Amino acid sequence: MINFDNAATTFPKPLSVRQAVAAAMKKYGGNAGRGGHVLAMRTSEALYSARETVASFFGAEPENVIFTMNCTHALNMAIQGVMNGGGHLIISGMEHNSSARPAAAMALKRKIRLSIAEVYPEDERTTESFRSLIRDDTKAIVCTLASNVTGQILPYREIAELCRERGICFIADGAQACGVLDVKMSDGINILCTAGHKGLYGITGTGLLVTDGKFSIAPIIQGGTGSNSLSLLQPDILPDSLESGTPNIIGAVSVKAGIDFVKKNGIRHIFSHEDRLCRLFMAEVNDNVRIYRDKAADYVPIVAFNIGDIPSERAAAYLAEKGFCLRAGYHCAALAHASLGTKGGIVRFAPSVFSTQQDVLRLTEVINNMK
DSSP states (O other): OEEOBTTTOOOSOOHHHHHHHHHHHHHOOSOTTSOSSHHHHHHHHHHHHHHHHHHHHHTOOGGGEEEESSHHHHHHHHHHHHGGGOOEEEEETTOOHHHHHHHHHHHHTTSSEEEEEOOOSSHHHHHHHHHHHOOTTEEEEEEESBOTTTOBBOOHHHHHHHHHHHTOEEEEEOTTTBTTBOOOGGGTOSEEEEESSSTTOOOSSOEEEEEOSSSOOOOSOOOOOSSSTTOSSOOOSTTGGGOOSSOOHHHHHHHHHHHHHHHHHOHHHHHHHHHHHHHHHHHHSOTTEEEOOOTTSOBOSOEEEEETTSOHHHHHHHHHHTTEEOEEEOTTOHHHHHHHTOTTOEEEEBOOTTOOHHHHHHHHHHHHTOO
């Protein structure tokens, strides 16, 4: 099988990541922060080293790096944690359900007031869309850095500046951007939520919440943290307040190795390689293929398309029979598909650093022969 579904999770994983995971299984048998014996201490050191690597990569402080189960977990922690006391929240019309569902759930329970900003191909119009919705009680804006459906890059630096001017918390979903765009907290992001298993090449079951510490995040889970154990109250220091229970040491080690792999290869090189494959794909498919891109917008290496009148899921199933993995349907992004008007969903092409030109040409040949 040739994997072009890397927007869901990258595969294959780098050799260095696989080796790091295998070594962690043998070496880190303790519970980080829980005990003073050699196994616990060694495991704690490995977890802190991973935290330092993440912090350096995104321009944050190590104690402000929170390991989560996935990006969904991180976004729920950020949205529910920041909006805990109520207020007005703005999300974009291209949000993944990881952001849209917790926001909608809080709004339906009348815990918050919610607005949805329309996204346009032009950055200026999108920025103005957000600006027009800001109110005196607006507490946070949640915005994906790049759409998981089309790959469109949103003007997140401009939106971040709006937030800075008004004292609003900017929560960014970096799942499709981190590892292919040089995302930094200095871009104006207050809370960055991302996946460890996509562009950072860690294993599944890994995510990150990185904060600048300027906005309080009320924990949505309480429990053992290895600190202040005699108190029934959750610690209020980071990362302890947001990391209850035994941490995923092997996952954290894999994310560290994945980030090291990305740094070694270079973000610009990775983006250039994947973008080149996307452009090759678009150039080689015939006129029967509809591409969901606009010349006025910029994109990460994802191509959303449909083949004639063939339903997206049937098209993806046929391609799977021919040995290609692509995702079809609605991609857990109801708002994005409503914005695009794609009632039958789309097929998504998402290469990785390991994808080749030959693989793309084989795919386009099959697509061009579909009827």
